[in-house]
Structure formats: structure tokens, C-alpha cells
Amino acid sequence: MKNAANSRSRSHWRSKLLPADAVVTGTHGLRSRKGRTLLTAIGIAIGIASMVAVLGISASSKADLIAEIDKLGTNLLQVQAGSNLFGESAKLPEEAPAMVRRLGPVENASSVSRLDTDVQRNQYLDDNNGLDVLASEPELLDTLDGAMAQGRFLDTGTATLPTVVLGSVAAERLGVRTLDGGPTVQIAGRTFAVIGILEPLPLNPDIDRAVLIGNEAAEDFLGAEVIPTAIYLRAIPELVEDVRSVLPRTANPADPSEVNVSRPSDALEARAQVDENLQNLLLGLGGVALLVGGVGIANVMIISVLERRGEIGLRRALGATRRHIALQFVLESASLATLGGIVGVGLGSAVTYTYARRQDWLVDIPVQALGAGVAGALVLGALAGLYPAIRAARLDPADAVRPA
Amino acid sequence: MTVLDLTAVTKEYPGSPPVRALDDVSLSVSEGELLAIVGASGSGKSTLLNIIGTLDRPTSGQVVIEGTPVADLSDAGLAGLRSARIGFVFQQFHLLEAITAVDNVATGLLYQGVRRGRRRALATEALERVGLGHRLGFKPPQLSGGERQRVAIARAIVGDPAIVLADEPTGNLDSHTSTDIVNLLRQLNDDGSTIIVITHDQDLAADLPRRVTLSDGRVVDDDAHLSAFRIPAGEEPAEARGVTS
Numbered sequence A: 001m002k003n004a005a006n007s008r009s010r011s012h013w014r015s016k017l018l019p020a021d022a023v024v025t026g027t028h029g030l031r032s033r034k035g036r037t038l039l040t041a042i043g044i045a046i047g048i049a050s051m052v053a054v055l056g057i058s059a060s061s062k063a064d065l066i067a068e069i070d071k072l073g074t075n076l077l078q079v080q081a082g083s084n085l086f087g088e089s090a091k092l093p094e095e096a097p098a099m100v101r102r103l104g105p106v107e108n109a110s111s112v113s114r115l116d117t118d119v120q121r122n123q124y125l126d127d128n129n130g131l132d133v134l135a136s137e138p139e140l141l142d143t144l145d146g147a148m149a150q151g152r153f154l155d156t157g158t159a160t161l162p163t164v165v166l167g168s169v170a171a172e173r174l175g176v177r178t179l180d181g182g183p184t185v186q187i188a189g190r191t192f193a194v195i196g197i198l199e200p201l202p203l204n205p206d207i208d209r210a211v212l213i214g215n216e217a218a219e220d221f222l223g224a225e226v227i228p229t230a231i232y233l234r235a236i237p238e239l240v241e242d243v244r245s246v247l248p249r250t251a252n253p254a255d256p257s258e259v260n261v262s263r264p265s266d267a268l269e270a271r272a273q274v275d276e277n278l279q280n281l282l283l284g285l286g287g288v289a290l291l292v293g294g295v296g297i298a299n300v301m302i303i304s305v306l307e308r309r310g311e312i313g314l315r316r317a318l319g320a321t322r323r324h325i326a327l328q329f330v331l332e333s334a335s336l337a338t339l340g341g342i343v344g345v346g347l348g349s350a351v352t353y354t355y356a357r358r359q360d361w362l363v364d365i366p367v368q369a370l371g372a373g374v375a376g377a378l379v380l381g382a383l384a385g386l387y388p389a390i391r392a393a394r395l396d397p398a399d400a401v402r403p404a
Numbered sequence B: 001m002t003v004l005d006l007t008a009v010t011k012e013y014p015g016s017p018p019v020r021a022l023d024d025v026s027l028s029v030s031e032g033e034l035l036a037i038v039g040a041s042g043s044g045k046s047t048l049l050n051i052i053g054t055l056d057r058p059t060s061g062q063v064v065i066e067g068t069p070v071a072d073l074s075d076a077g078l079a080g081l082r083s084a085r086i087g088f089v090f091q092q093f094h095l096l097e098a099i100t101a102v103d104n105v106a107t108g109l110l111y112q113g114v115r116r117g118r119r120r121a122l123a124t125e126a127l128e129r130v131g132l133g134h135r136l137g138f139k140p141p142q143l144s145g146g147e148r149q150r151v152a153i154a155r156a157i158v159g160d161p162a163i164v165l166a167d168e169p170t171g172n173l174d175s176h177t178s179t180d181i182v183n184l185l186r187q188l189n190d191d192g193s194t195i196i197v198i199t200h201d202q203d204l205a206a207d208l209p210r211r212v213t214l215s216d217g218r219v220v221d222d223d224a225h226l227s228a229f230r231i232p233a234g235e236e237p238a239e240a241r242g243v244t245s
Helices: A002-010 A019-032 A034-072 A096-101 A140-144 A168-174 A215-222 A237-251 A264-274 A276-307 A309-317 A322-358 A367-394 B045-052 B075-085 B101-109 B116-129 B145-157 B175-190 B202-206 B224-230
Strands: A076-081 A106-115 A132-136 A148-151 A163-166 A184-187 A190-198 A210-214 A230-235 A259-262 B002-013 B019-030 B034-038 B060-065 B086-089 B163-167 B195-199 B210-215 B218-222
Touching: A019 A034, A019 A322, A034 A264, A034 A276, A034 A322, A034 A367, A076 A237, A076 A264, A096 A106, A096 A230, A096 A237, A106 A140, A106 A215, A132 A215, A140 A230, A163 A168, A163 A184, A168 A190, A168 A210, A184 A210, A190 A215, A210 A215, A230 A237, A237 A259, A276 A309, A276 A322, A276 A367, A309 A322, A309 B075, A309 B086, A322 A367, A322 B075, B002 B045, B019 B045, B019 B218, B034 B045, B034 B175, B034 B202, B045 B163, B045 B195, B075 B086, B086 B145, B101 B116, B101 B145, B116 B145, B145 B163, B145 B175, B175 B195, B195 B202
Parallel strands: A132 A210, A163 A190, B034 B195, B034 B210, B086 B163, B163 B195
Antiparallel strands: A076 A230, A076 A259, A106 A132, A106 A230, A148 A190, A163 A210, A184 A190, B002 B019, B002 B060, B210 B218
16 A cells, blocks of 8 residues: 555656647648648638628628718608598698707708699690609708709799709609700699709608709799698707607697608618528528538548557657547647638638629628637537547557557 | 566456466566567567556556556556656657658657757757767658668657667668667667567567567566676676676
8 A cells, every 4th residue: 555655656757748739739730731631621711701701791781881871860850741540641730840940959950841733844744753842941952961963952042933953863754864955844834944953862762752842932833832741850969869759749749649750761771680681591501511611620530530540659659648639639620620710711801802892882891700700610620629539539559559 | 776577467358268468477677678578479579568668557467667556557647657758669660751850759758748949959869869960850751761760769768768668670671770770779778778679580689688588478488687797786686696607
């Protein structure tokens, strides 16, 4: 007993593998079989590349949309007369625009009134062209942050004259492509001169499809009663939701429920979310590729263990413990996969960049996706290497050093 | 001082009937000895090599290396013992093809936790000792068979082990190169290394100071007394005294 205890204390020879050496040892097999390393890594690279590209391309398209939304502003609100209890389309109170303007966080507001009439290119036509005639205020252009493609917008002068400004779609449908030659349109049998054409308004397709005349002109030339049907307003960005919540009562204190409030930028933001299903499907496909790559690595590692019996036996003879052997093969497998991950991340980024540039999008490659790609490959590689590593560690050293 | 002591070592491999590869083998090796364990194929010498090298454990009997009973050590403990105290030379060299001679020799110290710079310095020294100072940066495929075996020998001695175990070290070499390798082993032994050569080659064994002959798993001859003159004075076994010529 004493002897045994004594000798145990004497067994101070302990195998020890320095961390740096473990890494070098773990990549020895890869460096000595470069061709195989490359081919095996490609499987992982393709999986990671496709996942990075899917994430990158969708992020880039989203970034582009968000940049567009930012440019247009998310603080535009639209108040519309809804329908009453009986389904009849309601109107806003005449004083609604003034009431809305009085709200503190409202930067500016303008109203439009849809007139119950239609517009034609000339008196001989009677198309159902789907265009609205709106009586509007000169401030509308500012509120919508719109721009003129040609000519100018209504001002206090032209708002009293028989003049119109065409929305971009309206101009197209009416066949007015240029202001040269003084084009005119017919509204309720009267001739109106076209003085301007608007650029498209992504947040306000309703205005794109409208022909705008001044409030005074509507009253004077068409005998219309100008009662607001919609109010557009810009609120202080931080208070948009607050403003939104009080708008129905402000615009129509008598019947708040007859008022619809919307935020046009919401529709664009929704578009940014739409393709999530497709994205998940593509990610899933990338995941399958990755899994196949992982199985490939496991296979190659098993073959490697069989081929390298001699090396394993040698290392055991040189003092490697089973753990050292297992570690070597897990590290080898993990570095193989990590190499694939790095190549894949590079490839995925390149695909994203090329695709986004060709689409004229902003390039947005999510950094998390890159990190996750490499880390995921590493973990996958370690898992794939686990079984081969255990097999290697379990080899009987006495058998392994013998020629097979 | 006794570096290796085997007492009544038996090794059986399972089967029906079980195969008894070693049968009641007792063997004692002192520091500074150079001996051959010689026997035909199937005599049990490979099994004995594995047991001396602690790559395998006996079914019964005791193996003591430098006073430590091997049976007391765990698997990891045995690995530690091998890393520090046993150097192996294999018939098929077992060199790593992708790395240089000096790096191959340095792997002899890899599992002792020696830093790389120190490993390479010691490896360079060891290669110079085996006469390969001019081949440090060569990879195994660029070396001749004899040179490869020298690299393997350098790897075995680089950690200054208690025992160098050489398994058919000349088995893959021509006769001329074999002589060189045996001379190298002798020279290393003169410098103090304890070397055990396992071989089937009677001529090679005849050149060495002590021969242990195995047959059917038993030691049938051990001319330990003839090598007693090699043991440093004052440490010779009592029974050997007076027998020396």
C-alpha cells in the first residue's frame, strides 16, 4: 500500500499540450492535405455563402426601402372622411383643417376636397379614366413634400383662375406630357389650363391620380361647395403617434368614428416585412446545404482517422493522451469548417454586393450574419468532428503503431 | 539503477481458446544497458514491446519503470510516462511527411509542454547527435531510408528518456545502412542511453552486448551476465560479480 501511494506521488510525468501547439497540431492534417481540405471546405462555404447572401440581399433591399421611407418622412398623417353608420360617405366639418392646424405638434396641414365631377382631355371624350378632381390649397405641395416635374404649383393667384396642376398618373392618363403649347383639360364642360405636372408622390398615390384646382376656382368656375374630404399633415416626428390618437376627435368632434386616420409610410414599411416567408425558405435551403457540408466533413474526418492510424499511434507513443487525440481531430474538423465559413462569408458578401449594386440598392451586409456564419461553421465543424475524434481517441495505441 | 523491471508478466488475448502471447516473463534492465529482445515472428516480442512501452497492460504480473509500478497509473498517467521517459523507434519510422526533420524531432517533446523555440533547439541538437545536422529543413520524402530512421532515433532521444525502445529499427533498411544504424545506437548507448532493440534478426542481436531470446511467449535465454561489465562499477548485481572475464 505504502509503495503504491509512494509511486503515485512519483508519477509527476504528466502529458501536457500547450494551447498554441494544440492549434498547430489540430491544423496539421489540413496543411498536409490541402486539396482535400479545400474540397471539403467548399461544402460548408456554399451553405454559409447562400445564407449570408439571403440575409444580405434581403437586408439590402430593406435598407433601400427604409432609406426611401426616411427620405419621404414617416411623420405624414392623412385624415379622411370615413363613412357614417348608414354607409354613406361622410364629410369632414368645414373647420376641421383649422382645428387640426391648431394642434401643437402639427407642423403644417392642408386639406383637399374631392369634387363630384370628372376630367377629360377635351370636350369630345367621355372616358372613365378614374381620375379625381380635387380642390386644394397652395400649401399642399409643402405638406406633401412634393416636387414639380414641370411648371409650377397653384399659388394664391392661380388658385383663383381656371388652372390645374396634374398628378403624375393623371398627366399620363390625360396624355399631357409637356406644358409646351399650353395644354388644357375639360372639367364639367369648362376649359382649364394645365400649369404644372407633379413628380410621383410615393406616399400619396391618391394625389398622383388627381387633378388639382384652387378652392376659389372650384367655387367660382364649377359652383362647387368646398368641404374638406381629406387633410394631410406633418407632425413633429417624436409625437406622431400622439397626434394620430387625438386626430379623430379634433377633426370631427361630433362624430370621431367617421374619421379615418392613416400614416402612408406604414404601407411602405409593411412592404419591408412582406418577404420574410421567402427569406425563411431560402435560409432553410442554405441550412440544408450547410448540413450536407457538415456530413461531408464528418465523412472526410472518419476517413482521415482510418488513414492516420499510424500517426495516431505515434502520437500516443509520444505521450498524447486520448483527450489530446480527440482534441486534435475536433480542432481539425472545426478549423476545416471555419475555413469553409470564412470563404462562405466572403462569397456571400460578394454575391450580396454584386446583386445589390445591380439593383441600385444600398449595400447592407449584416455584420451579425458574418459573425454567425463563421461561428456557426465552427460549431458545426466541432460537432461533425466529435464522432471521428472519439473513434480516433479510442484506437488502441498498440494496434495503431503496427503497420495495418 | 534498474530502469525496467518485469516480474512474471503474462499477456493473454481474449478468444476461444485465449491466446497467451507472453507467459511468465521476468526481465530486468539497468540504466545504460543496450540489449536485444530477439525472437521469431509470433514469439511474443511485439507484445513485450507494447507492454514495456506501456502501450498495453499485462494480464497479470508487474511492470515497474524507474520504480513506478505501471499498474498504478491511469491511461493519462501512462501517456505522461511515455512522454517523458520512453522513446520509441519504429520499423516504419512513423515520421510526419508534411513537416521538416527538425519539426519531426521536436514532436518528441510536444506532449511534455515544452515551448516551440526550446523544442526546436533541442531537436537541432538531437539531429546533430545522429549526424543529420545538415538535413534540418528537409522533409521526410526528401530523405533516404537511413536518414529517416536517424530522424526517428533523434525524435526518440530528444527528451532524454529512461528507455529507448527500438522496434525492428533496421527492418526497412539495406544491410549497409543497417550497420550504420546499429553503430549509431551503440554510440548513443556509449553516451548513456538505455536502449532495448526488439528484432527477429539474429545477426543484429549478436552484435549487441545482451540478448534476451523469446520463444512462444517465454524467455528461453538471457545472457545478462555477459553484459554486466557495462554496468557502472559498484552497481553490478551480486550474482554477476566474478563471472566477468
